[in-house]
Amino acid sequence: MAWFKRVYGANPLHLLALLGCFALAGAAVLALVPNPSAVTIAIWFAAAVIGHDLVLYPLYALADRSLVLARWARRRVSSRPVTVAATNHLRLPVLGSALLGLVWFPTISGGGADVLAFAAGLPPTVDYVSRWLLVTAALFLASAVVYAIRLGRSAVRERTSAL
Structure with a gap:
């Protein structure tokens, strides 16, 4: 197996999992080909990839970088070290809110009010x-x-370690 890892670069299970993923993707494509809306789905997928990779990713990478730079700047200005970073305490609620907003956007925007009234019985x-x-x-x-x-807890730990 050492020769396989040297030639392929990873464990044989990695190759097997990769082939399984390609088979699953191929089956999904074959299931969509006879569908008349397959072109629409492909356009939507391409637009989603382009919209995410070229527009959204640079924006939230820039926002995340500003959080990291703010932490670095505070470390340079203050003599006290940062014991608990706020970065992840901002990332998580932003991610949760954005994900909920994206998933429920048709309902939030009011575009799916008729469907929601029919499916859930809730008034629009x-x-x-x-x-x-x-x-x-x-x-x-x-x-x-x-x-x-x-x-x-960090402040209590600092006080007890200082004693």
Whole structure:
């Protein structure tokens, strides 16, 4: 097996898993080919890839980089070291809110009100934007509480180690 790893570069199970993924993707493509909306699905997929990779990824990479640079700048200015980074306490609620907003966008925007009324029996008068904002606020509040607890525990640890 050493010769295989030297030639291929990874474990044979990696090759097997990769071949399985290609087979699954091929089966999905073959299932879509006779479908008349396959071209529409392919256009949507291409637009999603282009929209994410060329537009959204640079934007949230820039936002994340600004968080990391702010942490670095605080470390350079302050004499106290950063014991608990706030970066992940901001990343998680932003990611959760963005994911909920993306998944539920048709309902939040009101575009799927008729379908929702038919499927769930809920009236289209419910304000889903305010509910999404409340969930977003709850995510940030929970993250802030966890951050405050971690800061408190870190301060207690510093005091006990200083004694």
